[in-house]
Amino acid sequence: MQTQIKPAVEINGQEKTAAKKNRGFIFVLAALVIGGGAFGSVKYIHGLHHEETDDAQIDADVSPVIARVSGYVKEVRVRDNQFVKKGDTLVMLDDRDLAIKVKQAENALHAAQANRGVAEAAAIAAQAGISSAEAQAGTIEAQIEAAKINLWRANQDFERYANLAKERSITQQEFEQATASKQMAERQLEILAKQKAAASSQTRLVTSQSGATAKQINVANAGISQRQTDLEGAKLNQSYSVITAPEDGVLSKIFVQPGQYVAAGQSLFSVVLNTTPWVVANFKETQLGKMKAGQKVTVRADAYPGQKLAGEITSFAPATGSKFSLLPPDNASGNFVKVV
Template identity: 40%
Template sequence: MTEATFDAARPDTPTRRPLLHMARRLLPRLGGGLAALLAVGYGLNWWLTGRFIESTDNAYVRADVVTVSARISGYVAEVDVRDNQAVRRGEVLAHIDAAPFRARVDQARASVAAAEADIAVETAAVATLDAQVTQQRSLIGQAEAEAAAADAELRRTSLEWERQRSLSERQVSSQQRFEAAEADHTKAAATLRGAQAALASQRARLAVLEAEQRGKAAACDKARATLQQAQAALALASIDLDNTALRAPVDGLIGQRVVRVGQYVDPGQPLLAVVPHDAYVVANFKETQLGRIAAGQAVTLEVDAFDGEVLHGRVDSFAPASGAQFALLPPDNATGNFTKIVQRMPVRITLDGGQRRAAALRPGLSVVAHVDTRGDASHGR
């Protein structure tokens, strides 16, 4: 390489020096202009959008987790699900040994059958007594007719006896006819007394039958009550038998499974949990941020686990009190050493439908929530 060519290739040759001086003068200006442009862009973005955004990183995914527990006592015979398994509502999760509960159902059915038989017996007895009462009333009617006939015969014989006595005293009629009339009168009186006694007896018999009828009706009512009691016992036994199968209350995923085959369980004992798919977000905003937040406003959610991918939702509702009020030991600020602390208010945020990653949310994940307070606040709090 010649010396002229070498000099031409050097960066600090006289032909390159003006360009270097110009670049050194323009670079600071370009940097300042770019910084000014960025500042203007940031300021414009803050003025148009940023000043309306309320954000918090004190937000977490939540779901209405359902704890499944036994309703009856017994030994677990089968466990049909595993950890983290997806289940549908009504799907069987586990079985409790059903043999003793089937026996109780059979026993209850036998009690129902016995009660129904008792009702049949008592109903037949009531029907028999009803027939007897009806017959007795007929007999009383017959006795009343016989008593009325005897009374009429007594009146006839009395008149005849009086007439024969008058004729006998005047010696118009014979003594024999008078004695016959007197005998007929005495016989008619006796017949009347007999008919009246028979009528009284029939009426007394009716009173006895009516008392028995009331007793049998009461016994029949008692048998019906016993049947209802047996039917209720059968229903309870059937419910207990159905409860030997533990079913999923909602669609979701199985978690916190502690139930095992052979385990003895009691009513109310937690066995596993079902985490539903419809998750939501609870964002704890400072009380100083709540002035412009209202239900219905749009929310952008940054989920830490999704590596920058955002979800969208809406402000649903506000908690009725701050989180501190629901603590086990709520703070009591009526003290001499009071220090004011900014409180947090839980705000529930529902997710918009149709988002691909929404199904991947799990309760407990951390979220950064940004509420656009320019949205529709017509729903109020």
């Protein structure tokens, strides 16, 4: 009897153990289904009011540092990924050629100033000549007035002596003296008239020379102004041999080494400016319907796991990135592209 009952007892125990395992599996499976359903429901409800994307990147202002003058690199004072402040010296170029140009501009300025000095001296001399000519003309004019009076007297004497000579009241010698006096007075007036004409011509000549000298001074002043501009330009170019940081930031991609020749306009490196960065995120067309500027957003970056950064939408790009590429796509008429 006992030998027949024992197998039945063992079978019943195994069935109970299997049943317990099945119930535990069912409970776990049910918990997973319920948890998954709850998680899915939460994600679904969240997705109804939120949009997400992994196609995004952090961006910032990048300022290229460009050489303004050509020359050989004398010294590089920075390295990659170094933080710099605005005005820090980054690169120094050999400025000996530029220094020579500054000296040449200074010499040209001194020569222009000397030319103005010569023109001013000529102007002073011309003014003195005008004053002398005017004084001489005034003297001659006074002499002419005196000569006219003498001629009038000589004419009066001549007429009187002529009448007396007809009456034989005077000698022939006295009449001849009166005639000679009259002729001398006429000759003197003629000489003074010619001197007056010559003095007038001299005055006009000196006056015209003075006008030409004034123009020479104006030309000299313009030359000085031009030479001063050239000197300022030469000094400015020499100052460009010291290349400084345009703003606070971090250097990146240094393309220059000591001894290297750089041309004006060549990019030497870039500075990632120490300004507020932003996120460029790419969404599908179907995600943009409820999005607008000013909405709050949450940003997660792989570089800072577990941290959430708060932000807001500032703007929407007017076109996709491919439109701004060097060779943008040209979709033929009748071809459509839809992103979903």
